[in-house]
Amino acid sequence: MARADNENVVYRSCNLCEAHCGVAIHTDSETGEVTGIRGDENDAMSRGYVCPKAVGLGALATDPDRIRTPLRRVRGGSGGGTRDEFVEISWDEALTLVTSKLAEIRETHGANSIATYLGNPNAHDFASNLSVAPLLRSLGTKWRFSASSVDQLPKMVSSCLMFGKPNAFAIPDIDRTDFFLALGANPLASNGSLMTAPDMRGRLRKLRERGGTLVVVDPRRTETADVADRHFPIRPGTDALFLFALLHVLFDEDLVRLERLAEFTNGLDAVRDLAREFSPETVAGHTGIAADETRTLARAFAEASRAVCYGRIGTCTQEFGTLASWLVDVVNAVTGNLDEEGGAMFPWPAHAPADPAAGRSGHVPYARWRSRVRGLPEFAGELPVATLAEEIDTPGEGRVRALLTIAGNPVCSTPNAARLDRALGELDFMVSIDIYLNETTRHADVILPTTTPLERTNYDMVFHGMSVRNHAKWSPAVLEPPAGVKDLFDVAMEIAGRVNGAGGSAVEETLLGSMLKATLRGGAAPDINETEARDRLGKRRGAERILDLMIRSGRYGDQFSDGDGLSLDALIEAKHGIDLGPLEPRLPEMLSTESGRVELAPELLVEDTERLRQGLAAGPPDLVLVGRRHVRSNNSWMHNVHALAKGPARCTLLVHPDDAAQYGVRDGAPARVRSRVGEVVVPVEVTDAMMPGVVSLPHGFGHTPPAEGAATRLATAAALQPGVNSNVLTDETGLDALSCNAVLNGIPVEIEAAPDAA
Numbered sequence: 001m002a003r004a005d006n007e008n009v010v011y012r013s014c015n016l017c018e019a020h021c022g023v024a025i026h027t028d029s030e031t032g033e034v035t036g037i038r039g040d041e042n043d044a045m046s047r048g049y050v051c052p053k054a055v056g057l058g059a060l061a062t063d064p065d066r067i068r069t070p071l072r073r074v075r076g077g078s079g080g081g082t083r084d085e086f087v088e089i090s091w092d093e094a095l096t097l098v099t100s101k102l103a104e105i106r107e108t109h110g111a112n113s114i115a116t117y118l119g120n121p122n123a124h125d126f127a128s129n130l131s132v133a134p135l136l137r138s139l140g141t142k143w144r145f146s147a148s149s150v151d152q153l154p155k156m157v158s159s160c161l162m163f164g165k166p167n168a169f170a171i172p173d174i175d176r177t178d179f180f181l182a183l184g185a186n187p188l189a190s191n192g193s194l195m196t197a198p199d200m201r202g203r204l205r206k207l208r209e210r211g212g213t214l215v216v217v218d219p220r221r222t223e224t225a226d227v228a229d230r231h232f233p234i235r236p237g238t239d240a241l242f243l244f245a246l247l248h249v250l251f252d253e254d255l256v257r258l259e260r261l262a263e264f265t266n267g268l269d270a271v272r273d274l275a276r277e278f279s280p281e282t283v284a285g286h287t288g289i290a291a292d293e294t295r296t297l298a299r300a301f302a303e304a305s306r307a308v309c310y311g312r313i314g315t316c317t318q319e320f321g322t323l324a325s326w327l328v329d330v331v332n333a334v335t336g337n338l339d340e341e342g343g344a345m346f347p348w349p350a351h352a353p354a355d356p357a358a359g360r361s362g363h364v365p366y367a368r369w370r371s372r373v374r375g376l377p378e379f380a381g382e383l384p385v386a387t388l389a390e391e392i393d394t395p396g397e398g399r400v401r402a403l404l405t406i407a408g409n410p411v412c413s414t415p416n417a418a419r420l421d422r423a424l425g426e427l428d429f430m431v432s433i434d435i436y437l438n439e440t441t442r443h444a445d446v447i448l449p450t451t452t453p454l455e456r457t458n459y460d461m462v463f464h465g466m467s468v469r470n471h472a473k474w475s476p477a478v479l480e481p482p483a484g485v486k487d488l489f490d491v492a493m494e495i496a497g498r499v500n501g502a503g504g505s506a507v508e509e510t511l512l513g514s515m516l517k518a519t520l521r522g523g524a525a526p527d528i529n530e531t532e533a534r535d536r537l538g539k540r541r542g543a544e545r546i547l548d549l550m551i552r553s554g555r556y557g558d559q560f561s562d563g564d565g566l567s568l569d570a571l572i573e574a575k576h577g578i579d580l581g582p583l584e585p586r587l588p589e590m591l592s593t594e595s596g597r598v599e600l601a602p603e604l605l606v607e608d609t610e611r612l613r614q615g616l617a618a619g620p621p622d623l624v625l626v627g628r629r630h631v632r633s634n635n636s637w638m639h640n641v642h643a644l645a646k647g648p649a650r651c652t653l654l655v656h657p658d659d660a661a662q663y664g665v666r667d668g669a670p671a672r673v674r675s676r677v678g679e680v681v682v683p684v685e686v687t688d689a690m691m692p693g694v695v696s697l698p699h700g701f702g703h704t705p706p707a708e709g710a711a712t713r714l715a716t717a718a719a720l721q722p723g724v725n726s727n728v729l730t731d732e733t734g735l736d737a738l739s740c741n742a743v744l745n746g747i748p749v750e751i752e753a754a755p756d757a758a
């Protein structure tokens with residue numbers, strides 16, 4: 001699209017979801033305001049594709065409800081009212097209050113009395129990726145929580161056990177595969193997850209055009225299922241049984257081919273033994289997938305020259321999340337599709353160390369400590385968020401007294417939301433770094449506002465590590481942040497410094513120093529010393545200087561020479577991103593397991609199989625609840641963008657016609673949905689897209705202004721898409737027993753007609 005004379009165009013990526021599409025942001029050269037957001041046709045990955053949410057990038061910055069200055073909650077309201085209110089304060093006052101309170105609570109009750117919660121947007125911001133770890137270290141608490149334990153934690157556990165690192169995710173090589181078997185994922189709505197691949201619709205169309213096959217396994221006939229060759233409705237929570245049945249057939253019919261992997265893989269016989277009892281016939285009554293269909297599918301998958309099995313939210317946030325996540329990779333491995341073109345492969349991003357062995361430890365960071373109330377295990381330094389509320393509201397030694405949230409909305413996102421909502425009100429002190437006054441941050445004593453995406457630079461650190469091609473892209477800032485808003489990196493450094501009586505720059509110095517040491521120790525740039533490397537990083541500071549260090553010492557880096565190779569300067573120059581080529585085999589070099597081999601049958605997983613076996617004896621509940629996503633929505637926090645929120649109500653309960661008849665609920669009329677922990681009333685949509693016995697309700701809603709406590713500031717969301725909070729129904733005691741990830745799909749519920757509100 002041509003640029004008008006009075007327009008500037010900046011190319012960067014959209015960081016709202018994992019696709020990270022290239023966007024062209026047009027601004028008025030006089031006012032600096034955004035005049036248009038379009039797909040960047042020259043972007044190395046997305047080639048012009050964007051989804052409707054991209055417009056939200058600009059709208060977030062100008063949203064009248066967005067927080068533009070630090071806020072402090074005043075109890076009972078400033079004017080003597082009964083409800084708490086927020087008043088504006090200066091940054092210095094805010095930071096002084098926050099750090100003195102946190103230091104005091106740590107002094108009195110110990111570091112672990114301060115809990116922290118990181119939300120999803122942290123993954124999409126390199127400043128967070130680089131600054132939050134030192135902030136958490138400075139607080140010294142082990143009571144760390146994040147959205148990981150309502151998301152991909154099971155995949156982290158299984159990947160760590162199999163390949164040695166929590167983030168060693170095998171990513172579908174979607175552009176080269178001939179067979180894509182997707183379980184519990186709806187990339188046409190989510191735009192892909194643990195698979196950075198803009199324009200999933202286009203990529204899936206190309207798969208079918210080249211004669212490939214798309215099979216979707218999901219209790220709902222989703223948008224993705226609609227474009228698939230086959231859709232198999234599956235009873236929620238039974239994917240591990242189904243995957244075992246596929247393996248059973250592969251072994252039974254002699255279709256197993258480890259190929260290149262055979263030389264460095266352990267545990268094939270153990271998997272064969274485990275799969276023996278899960279025949280397609282044995283599990284069909286549980287999964288709802290007929291035995292002969294399972295057999296045909298296993299054969300077709302094995303016979304495809306390049307095939308990949310992939311699972312996402314539906315396979316993770318369920319009762320057997322870690323087993324299902326593991327078996328997805330086992331299916332790929334035993335059919336010769338792990339670490340092979342067109343199978344599941346490991347990206348090698350530009351910021352990762354040049355030495356594939358860097359960071360190899362052989363340890364599995366599991367259960368090194370446990371939560372106080374339920375004794376739930378830590379993984380990779382975090383406790384499961386399903387236990388956060390009880391760690392706050394259960395009296396006794398070691399109780400959580402303070403909470404720091406960073407870009408997170410756990411009141412909308414985590415199980416038994418009503419209990420957490422109450423528990424947050426019992427804290428001695430809470431601070432939120434956020435852009436909205438929402439269901440969670442309204443409980444904070446102090447809210448610290450940081451930039452919205454277009455007001456900061458970015459590098460897609462996490463998502464380059466999950467990309468379907470090796471790729472590097474720099475995102476320049478487009479807009480000036482409002483005067484009262486700071487960059488997260490600076491806020492993190494400042495809190496980290498002050499809480500220990502130092503300044504923010506001292507923390508940054510320490511961080512840079514340790515990263516320089518690690519880099520040079522790792523063998524990068526053997527000819528120069530730390531001081532020289534530091535000099536060559538030039539005048540940049542903050543997250544950008546650290547990124548420059550990582551890129552220059554990485555696999556594609558210039559190793560601090562003036563010669564070829566990547567640096568941050570080179571990235572900045574490449575406005576449309578740099579394509580670093582298709583994914584390449586990385587095994588066995590990148591393995592970090594103790595044995596140095598792929599572990600197909602790690603002990604913890606083999607043991608957990610016993611739980612699956614016991615489940616075979618039980619019958620399924622009559623009716624269970626699952627979730628879904630919509631392309632115009634993003635978890636809980638984009639509902640205040642008018643352009644996205646307008647249109648029909650999206651928070652509806654999808655019900656199969658047979659269930660509607662059985663429970664007496666009608667299309668368009670409200671139903672009461674009840675679970676062990678709570679109930680909601682929500683409009684029904686009757687549709688045969690649902691499997692009988694399963695109802696679907698999206699998460700992230702529930703924006704009706706609260707009746708008590710401080711009000712939220714989400715006028716558009718409350719007016720256009722209030723919806724109900726589906727996590728009022730999810731149960732904090734429902735866990736995937738191994739990872740302790742929350743079970744958010746397959747919740748037993750009852751439904752009945754509710755009186756019309758009107």
Ligand SMILES: Nc1nc2c(c(=O)[nH]1)N[C@H]1C(S)=C(S)[C@@H](COP(=O)(O)OP(=O)(O)OC[C@H]3O[C@@H](n4cnc5c(=O)[nH]c(N)nc54)[C@H](O)[C@@H]3O)O[C@H]1N2
Pocket residue numbers: 118119120121147150151313317406407408409410412413414433434435436438449450451452453627628634635636637698699700726727730744
């Ligand atoms: N029932 C059910 N529950 C679920 C899920 C499900 O499928 N079903 N999905 C789960 C998943 S996968 C996830 S990832 C979680 C998400 O859980 P959370 O991360 O807790 O929730 P989000 O809705 O992503 O909220 C993001 C928060 O960050 C703030 N924010 C957004 N951008 C910025 C920014 O640039 N800077 C700052 N400082 N703040 C920002 C928003 O205002 C909001 O408060 O929800 C989980 N919950």
Ligand SMILES: Nc1nc2c(c(=O)[nH]1)N[C@H]1C(S)=C(S)[C@@H](COP(=O)(O)OP(=O)(O)OC[C@H]3O[C@@H](n4cnc5c(=O)[nH]c(N)nc54)[C@H](O)[C@@H]3O)O[C@H]1N2
Pocket residue numbers: 017018120151183184185186187189190191192193217218219220222234235236237238239312313314315318626627628629630631632633634635696745746
């Ligand atoms: N538009 C939009 N895009 C998003 C988000 C968003 O909120 N909106 N959120 C982002 C985030 S944080 C994430 S993590 C990703 C998630 O990305 P996806 O996993 O692709 O997203 P979902 O649409 O939740 O798909 C999960 C599917 O699992 C199915 N399911 C439920 N239970 C089961 C089960 O037991 N077995 C099987 N096989 N299927 C089951 C559901 O019916 C649903 O279709 O999306 C990201 N992208």
Ligand code: SF4
Pocket residue numbers: 014015016017018019020021049050051052053054191198
């Ligand atoms: S799919 Fe949409 S929300 Fe996701 S990165 Fe692309 S434009 Fe942004």
Ligand SMILES: [Mo]
Pocket residue numbers: 120151
């Ligand atoms: Mo997520």
